[in-house]
Amino acid sequence: MAGERLDKLLASTGRWSRREVKGLIKEGRVLVDGVPAAAGEEKADPALCRILVDGAAVELCRRTYIMLHKPAGVLSATEDARQRTVLDLLSPELRRRGLFPVGRLDRDTEGLLLLTDDGELAHRLLSPKRHVDKLYFARLDRPLGEADRAAFAAGVTLADGTVCRPAGLELLGDGREVLVTLHEGKFHQIKRMTASRGSAVCYLKRLAMGPLRLDESLAPGQYRPLTVTEVMKIGGKM
Numbered sequence: 001m002a003g004e005r006l007d008k009l010l011a012s013t014g015r016w017s018r019r020e021v022k023g024l025i026k027e028g029r030v031l032v033d034g035v036p037a038a039a040g041e042e043k044a045d046p047a048l049c050r051i052l053v054d055g056a057a058v059e060l061c062r063r064t065y066i067m068l069h070k071p072a073g074v075l076s077a078t079e080d081a082r083q084r085t086v087l088d089l090l091s092p093e094l095r096r097r098g099l100f101p102v103g104r105l106d107r108d109t110e111g112l113l114l115l116t117d118d119g120e121l122a123h124r125l126l127s128p129k130r131h132v133d134k135l136y137f138a139r140l141d142r143p144l145g146e147a148d149r150a151a152f153a154a155g156v157t158l159a160d161g162t163v164c165r166p167a168g169l170e171l172l173g174d175g176r177e178v179l180v181t182l183h184e185g186k187f188h189q190i191k192r193m194t195a196s197r198g199s200a201v202c203y204l205k206r207l208a209m210g211p212l213r214l215d216e217s218l219a220p221g222q223y224r225p226l227t228v229t230e231v232m233k234i235g236g237k238m
Helices: 006-011 018-026 119-126 146-154 189-196 228-234
Strands: 030-032 051-053 065-070 110-116 134-140 168-172 177-182 201-209 223-225
Touching (some): 018 030
Antiparallel strands (some): 134 201
16 A cells, blocks of 8 residues: 555654554554554555544644744754754644754744755755745844845855855835845855845844745744645645
């Protein structure tokens, strides 16, 4: 049968570990279309099979997609021995699903971060060939102006000689607050771009990644699953 390993499917719900799933199967407590599962390696298609554990149907989703409003002071990583990571903000159930952040936000940057277990989607969103836009709000110590907007549009050259792709710069008010649209993701890119124009970033927040926009009802540190519409917009799997 085509599909995924039964132990992986059940563990992906976050309710059981792989080891616990193996115990459930050994005890005959897992049924696939009414037949006791023989082993964790058994394949099952969640779209076609009915899986019961202790007589109760198990809701299986092919992939998990979580929108997180990342707070400042937290690492965009799956683990770190000394500092909190974005996975530490999740419930124990979600932490057991093997989620990882799609891309990175600097430790002191907040805003939209997508967490998923869909490696194919992550690759598509991060691929340089696809140029998925990222929109940021920045607060600066010195205002930028029209000359800086033109420089961003032409492609800023950083202090080390790195040439950035053309980027969007929208001036808000007197230019101390700006919206920046990137088509790539170099290390500390916005901070380095504004520094090349004589201004330092005091606050940075990501508002959007491609068609996915941050839900402003989420406070820093809060998260929610993506809606079906949002998953479809980014090309995820339901």
